Amino acid sequence: MFRDRASAGACLADAVASRLAGEACRVYGLARGGVLVARPIAERLSEPLEVLVACKVGAPGQPELAVGAVSESGGEYWDEWAIRTLGLGRDWRAGAAAAAADEATRRVARYRGHPLAVEPGDVAVLVDDGIATGSTVLAALRGLARLGARRCAVAAPVASRESLALLAREAEWALALEVPVPLGAVGAHYSEFEPVADEQLLRVLGTAG
Known part of the structure; x- marks a missing residue:
C-alpha cells in the first residue's frame, strides 16, 4: 500500500528510470491524480512535466x-x-x-493554456495514479500518437492485470508496481487518496520541472 500519490510516484520513479535506461523521454501526468504521481518521476529523470487531459x-x-x-x-x-x-x-x-x-x-x-508538446523521437511516458479499465489511458495514448509520438509507455503505481495487457497492445511498455488480483478500488491501495482539486494540480505543475 502507498501512503499517497507523491510517495507512490517516488517509488515508481526508479522503476521508470530503470526501464528507460537513459533514453530521451517526456513525462505526461494524466489529470488530475496522475500529475501528482508524475511529478517525482519527472524530477528523478530531470525532465519537464506536462499535464495531459482525457475525459x-x-x-x-x-x-x-x-x-x-x-x-x-x-x-x-x-x-x-x-x-x-x-x-x-x-x-x-x-x-x-x-x-x-x-x-x-x-x-x-x-x-496548461498551450498546445501539448511532443517530441516524436522521445519516449512519451504517460503516468496515472492507478489503472482499473485503462479506458482514459488508452484515449490519452491514442491522442499522443495523433500528435506524432511514435514511442509511448505507461506507468502507474497500481493497475489491473487486464488493463496492463490491453495497454501493452498500443504502448511500447506498460508497468505497475502492484498488480493485485482482483484489483478492487484503486483508492484501496493508498492510505490517503483524496480527490485532487484543480488548485492542488496547478500548484504541483507550478513547481514541477
Whole structure:
C-alpha cells in the first residue's frame, strides 16, 4: 500500500528510470491524480512535466460506469461490448464524444493554456495514479500518437492485470508496481487518496520541472 500519490510516484520513479535506461523521454501526468504521481518521476529523470487531459464518458444515468474516453487531442476509446449491451447508438456516441471533447478543452485552458508538446523521437511516458479499465489511458495514448509520438509507455503505481495487457497492445511498455488480483478500488491501495482539486494540480505543475 502507498501512503499517497507523491510517495507512490517516488517509488515508481526508479522503476521508470530503470526501464528507460537513459533514453530521451517526456513525462505526461494524466489529470488530475496522475500529475501528482508524475511529478517525482519527472524530477528523478530531470525532465519537464506536462499535464495531459482525457475525459471519461459514463453511461447514461450511470456516470461512474465508463463506456469510453476522449483525450484533448482527439484520441478515443470505446467499450464496444458495453455500448452494444446498453443499446447506445451512433447519435449518442457522437454527442457524448463532443461533450467530453468540450470538457477536455476547458480543462486544458485551465491547466496548461498551450498546445501539448511532443517530441516524436522521445519516449512519451504517460503516468496515472492507478489503472482499473485503462479506458482514459488508452484515449490519452491514442491522442499522443495523433500528435506524432511514435514511442509511448505507461506507468502507474497500481493497475489491473487486464488493463496492463490491453495497454501493452498500443504502448511500447506498460508497468505497475502492484498488480493485485482482483484489483478492487484503486483508492484501496493508498492510505490517503483524496480527490485532487484543480488548485492542488496547478500548484504541483507550478513547481514541477
